[in-house]
């Protein structure tokens with residue numbers, strides 16, 4: 439299977455097949471290259487909350503804005519608390535959390551909008567970026583799912599919100615599960631697996647395997663896929679990236695691999711104004 443995220447230049451991976459769904463949509467994920475931050479955030483750190491020099495992060499964000507031709511005042515950033523709160527945003531939210539962390543939308547890990555000219559953004563270093571699109575309804579969304587957000591089922595929550603509140607049929611929704619830590623590198627304990635089993639309920643697809651007593655290799659991408667299908671999505675409309683952020687040292691920051699002292703990649707999705 440081919441990779442859904444294609445590298446375009448040193449700084450970016452773009453979700454190119456989604457431009458077939460909607461030509462105005464720009465969606466992707468950054469690499470760790472092309473910025474000005476010093477170690478351990480070298481070089482393209484886009485997270486303001488990781489004790490990097492703020493002016494470097496602002497410079498890096500401006501670089502990304504130029505590359506995407508999406509000005510910073512159109513970006514929306516949220517606090518990201520490993521919870522499952524989702525907010526519908528509009529152009530009037532543009533600029534929140536862009537130059538300082540405290541102005542980010544508080545207590546929120548998922549964003550969606552049906553307005554053009556808004557770039558939804560979230561920061562990552564191993565957690566799972568979830569991209570949502572319903573081209574017919576012009577709806578786009580983005581969510582942050584580490585193990586906590588995943589077991590709180592932020593994935594299922596987003597598509598159910600779209601279905602119930604926005605009246606979008608599940609058949610019109612597409613989801614891409616982006617670069618994140620793979621089961622090759624992600625070992626968790628019984629406490630996490632207990633919560634995984636709780637959210638999974640009855641299922642034949644168990645996205646983890648026992649590797650030693652109390653130690654499991656967990657496939658967070660696959661778990662999010664199973665939860666999306668349980669929520670009502672069609673499997674054919676869910677796409678998975680093969681990139682493991684921990685293995686792919688030459689492209690990505692990794693919180694686990696770098697022992698917590700590292701930068702953040704940015705996931706983004708927006709619809710350009712015509």
Ligand SMILES: [Zn+2]
Pocket residue numbers: 619620621622623682683684685686
């Ligand atoms: Zn790996």
